[in-house]
Amino acid sequence: HPEGLYLGKDQPEVRQAIRWGIQNLKKIGFIYPLGGAGDRLNLTDDTTGTPLPAARLPFLGRTLLEGLIRDLQALEYLYFKFFNKQLLTPIAVMTSVEKNNHVHILKICKEANWFGRASENFYFFIQPVVPLITIDGNWSLAAPLTLNLKPCGHGVLWKLAEEQGVFSWLESQGRHQ
Numbered sequence: 341h342p343e344g345l346y347l348g349k350d351q352p353e354v355r356q357a358i359r360w361g362i363q364n365l366k367k368i369g370f371i372y373p374l375g376g377a378g379d380r381l382n383l384t385d386d387t388t389g390t391p392l393p394a395a396r397l398p399f400l401g402r403t404l405l406e407g408l409i410r411d412l413q414a415l416e417y418l419y420f421k422f423f424n425k426q427l428l429t430p431i432a433v434m435t436s437v438e439k440n441n442h443v444h445i446l447k448i449c450k451e452a453n454w455f456g457r458a459s460e461n462f463y464f465f466i467q468p469v470v471p472l473i474t475i476d477g478n479w480s481l482a483a484p485l486t487l488n489l490k491p492c493g494h495g496v497l498w499k500l501a502e503e504q505g506v507f508s509w510l511e512s513q514g515r516h517q
Contacts, residue, residue, distance in 0.1 A: 375436035375467030393441035430513040465504040
C-alpha cells in the first residue's frame, strides 16, 4: 500500500486534509486527458456503426465528459457552501484526432451549452498520434507503406501542456503553481 493519509476513516487529520483541499480549490485548474482512443471500450454509434472515442462513453445517461464536468460542479458547489463564494474553475482538455475525438468533445460541449460556463473557460489542446509497434517490435501497418497511428498516451500530457500554452492559460485565469 502506498504511504499517505487513508481517507476512508473519519479522523481529525482526514477532515483537515479535506478542508485544505476545498479551501485551495480556488487556486487550481482542471486538466482532463480525454484524447485516448478507448479501443478497449468498443464504443460505436448505434446508427452508423462508426467507432466513438472514450469521451462519448455513456454512464448513467450522460457522456464521460458530462460526468467529469458534473463532478467539478459539485466541488465548486461545495466550495460555495463552505465559503459563500462562487468559483468557476478553468478546464483544459487534451483531445486527439483519433475517432474524431476533438470534434466529438467540442460537440458535447456545444450541445450542453458549455455546461453553463463561457466557452473561454475551456482550453483545448490536441494529443499527437504516433506509429504503433507490434509485439515483435515491427512497425504496425494499416496497409502497405501506411503506418497504424494512435494517440501517444497520457505520459506526454505535461510536455504537451507546456508546449501548447496550457500552463500560461491557467496562469492568465488566476491559477498559479
